[in-house]
Amino acid sequence: MSTVPQSVLERRPAEGIAKCEVPRCPACESARRRQRTTVREHEYANSTTDAFPLMECLDCGAWYLSPRPDVSALDVIYPPNYYVYVLESKSGGDVDAARRGLFSRLASRLFRKRIRPIAKYMGLTAEKTRLDIGCGNGSVLEAMRDEFGIVGTGIDFSEQAVAHCRQRGFAAHACRFEDYAPEGGETYDLVHSSHVIEHVESPLAYMQKAFELTRPGGLNVFITPNTATWEARWFGRHWGGLHVPRHWTLLDPQSARRLGERVGFEHLETCFSTNGTFWTWTFHSLTLPWLGRRLSDALFPSDHRFIESSLWNIARIAAFTYLDKANCLLLGQSSNMLCIFRRPTE
Numbered sequence: 001m002s003t004v005p006q007s008v009l010e011r012r013p014a015e016g017i018a019k020c021e022v023p024r025c026p027a028c029e030s031a032r033r034r035q036r037t038t039v040r041e042h043e044y045a046n047s048t049t050d051a052f053p054l055m056e057c058l059d060c061g062a063w064y065l066s067p068r069p070d071v072s073a074l075d076v077i078y079p080p081n082y083y084v085y086v087l088e089s090k091s092g093g094d095v096d097a098a099r100r101g102l103f104s105r106l107a108s109r110l111f112r113k114r115i116r117p118i119a120k121y122m123g124l125t126a127e128k129t130r131l132d133i134g135c136g137n138g139s140v141l142e143a144m145r146d147e148f149g150i151v152g153t154g155i156d157f158s159e160q161a162v163a164h165c166r167q168r169g170f171a172a173h174a175c176r177f178e179d180y181a182p183e184g185g186e187t188y189d190l191v192h193s194s195h196v197i198e199h200v201e202s203p204l205a206y207m208q209k210a211f212e213l214t215r216p217g218g219l220n221v222f223i224t225p226n227t228a229t230w231e232a233r234w235f236g237r238h239w240g241g242l243h244v245p246r247h248w249t250l251l252d253p254q255s256a257r258r259l260g261e262r263v264g265f266e267h268l269e270t271c272f273s274t275n276g277t278f279w280t281w282t283f284h285s286l287t288l289p290w291l292g293r294r295l296s297d298a299l300f301p302s303d304h305r306f307i308e309s310s311l312w313n314i315a316r317i318a319a320f321t322y323l324d325k326a327n328c329l330l331l332g333q334s335s336n337m338l339c340i341f342r343r344p345t346e
């Protein structure tokens with residue numbers, strides 16, 4: 001059952017929200033670009049009806065929205081039923097009950113698989129220090145503790161998210177990553193984020209900050225969508241990884257590598273994993289004009305309802321997960337990539 005009030009679901013979508021021009025590529029600062037397409041929100045009926053041009057950088061290959069929503073419009077493009085907020089509120093009351101949910105268990109299992117390649121480059125043991133950027137309700141911190149025994153620290157701009165991390169027993173700070181300044185200039189063995197870099201204003205500033213916070217010899221690891229896949233090219237404005245208007249910069253293995261190397265990191269590896277959610281969003285966008293919102297939402301739920309532990313949600317995600325596994329096996333990549341960098345020892 002959805003815990004979202006009806007008044008939130010019936011909120012009228014905004015038109016003509018505040019936007020800002022992005023004249024240069026947010027990943028490499030080049031002004032050379034072309035417009036790939038124009039994309040509209042389809043996942044949340046109570047967000048915005050505006051269209052957003054999707055640019056492609058002709059130097060590094062990154063895709064970015066320009067104009068993109070202004071930060072003053074964040075509460076419009078992240079409506080109160082945004083799935084991350086719903087996940088956070090679910091884990092607020094009874095942490096153990098939230099953890100036992102079928103969706104939570106499946107997500108945690110998939111995530112533990114995704115992060116295993118990190119162990120090739122660093123002996124991951126309990127003494128290692130780790131920072132999780134955009135820690136949300138602490139499920140990633142928990143997965144890292146369960147997989148490797150590392151008790152990390154979290155940062156998130158949501159006070160509610162930070163409170164839930166603390167409830168799960170982790171140290172957590174409520175601030176923007178760019179403003180985070182640990183006491184005594186502390187650095188970490190592992191700086192990690194999952195699906196954060198594509199949401200930030202400046203991926204370059206993000207990576208510079210990540211470099212400062214990574215100990216020499218330590219690792220910086222992030223998970224982000226990969227635009228180099230056949231489905232990202234084939235489905236165009238319908239591709240679920242676009243998550244418009246919330247994903248502001250999208251990378252491929254080459255642009256991600258360039259971005260890391262530009263701030264001083266050594267690139268170690270880019271690995272690929274499954275992401276059934278992108279497929280759900282792709283099919284939602286494709287079917288919406290033909291089936292209408294009610295039917296399309298029921299078959300391919302794209303808003304907070306895709307995280308509900310229903311049999312259909314689990315079956316669909318399982319099917320799409322196998323589709324991505326086949327992608328990885330046959331083509332060597334998927335729409336979900338894990339980029340691993342090392343800060344050189346000085």
Ligand SMILES: [Zn+2]
Nearest residue numbers: 025028057060
């Ligand atoms: Zn670029």
